[in-house]
Amino acid sequence: MPKYRRILLKFSGEALxxxxxxxxxxxxxxxxxxxxxxxxSMGIEIxxxxxxxxxxxxxxxxxxxxxxxxxxxxxMLATVMxxxxxxxxxxxxxxxxxxxxxxxxNEVCEDYIRRRAIRHLEKGRLVIFAAGTGNPFFxxxxxxxxxxxxxxxxxxxxxxxxxxxxxxDPLINPNAxxxxxxxxxxxxxxxxxxxxxxxxxxxxxxxxxxxxxxxYKAGALTRxxxxxxxxxxxx
Ligand code: UDP
Numbered sequence: 402m403p404k405y406r407r408i409l410l411k412f413s414g415e416a417l418x419x420x421x422x423x424x425x426x427x428x429x430x431x432x433x434x435x436x437x438x439x440x441x442s443m444g445i446e447i448x449x450x451x452x453x454x455x456x457x458x459x460x461x462x463x464x465x466x467x468x469x470x471x472x473x474x475x476x477m478l479a480t481v482m483x484x485x486x487x488x489x490x491x492x493x494x495x496x497x498x499x500x501x502x503x504x505x506x507n508e509v510c511e512d513y514i515r516r517r518a519i520r521h522l523e524k525g526r527l528v529i530f531a532a533g534t535g536n537p538f539f540x541x542x543x544x545x546x547x548x549x550x551x552x553x554x555x556x557x558x559x560x561x562x563x564x565x566x567x568x569x570d571p572l573i574n575p576n577a578x579x580x581x582x583x584x585x586x587x588x589x590x591x592x593x594x595x596x597x598x599x600x601x602x603x604x605x606x607x608x609x610x611x612x613x614x615x616x617y618k619a620g621a622l623t624r625x626x627x628x629x630x631x632x633x634x635x636x
Contacts, residue, residue, distance in 0.1 A: 404628030453479030473537030503535030
């Protein structure tokens with residue numbers, strides 16, 4: 402029996418890069434879609450937030466001299482492209498899916514309307530929340546915590562390249578300590594690089610548990626949904 406009925410899953414844009422150095426690796430999109438199809442077929446209601454860092458990040462463009470707000474608009478549009486790629490991959494696995502954008506772009510996808518999003522979920526459709534929060538100076542991590550709270554998700558799951566939260570980057574420092582469980586304030590206080598502070602504070606203030614896991618571990622998502630202790634829990 403699954404432990405959770407409705408979840409919000411956050412993937413960074415880089416998750417879609419797979420073997421390519423920029424943009425979207427269709428093989429990676431298929432791989433993610435296949436895992437999601439399994440959860441969907443278990444009857445889990447899935448909301449998805451996808452980043453845009455594989456295409457554009459506002460801060461990076463601004464550092465190169467671009468106006469920050471324009472740069473963030475480009476970043477948000479990048480997340481729409483990723484959302485469309487994932488929608489396409491999911492549909493090839495016969496998962497009913499809707500992209501809902503925080504920026505109006507009606508020829509391409511639906512607008513984000515909370516009640517409609519919840520209705521889609523209730524009907525078993527996977528909802529991809531695109532364009533972040535719709536506002537510059539925010540991140541898709543914050544969009545993930547915001548949407549999770551709005552739709553009443555029981556768990557926010559963030560897919561990363563490492564299998565949880567460590568005291569330092571384990572890919573650089575082999576002596577980094579692994580934390581199976583932390584509270585929100587520990588993450589904020591020790592500036593543990595897991596999600597930006599705004600996102601963590603939103604989770605804390607609304608008692609939304611957060612789990613960090615390694616997206617490259619096959620079957621990890623399903624184990625999380627069944628209630629197994631995979632990765633790090635922040636609660
Ligand atoms: N962005 C934004 N507002 C939001 C979410 C995202 O302006 O609410 C922009 C911002 O420029 C960001 C880019 O979209 O750099 C891509 O999102 P993010 O960096 O969070 O993607 P990820 O690192 O998860 O791939």
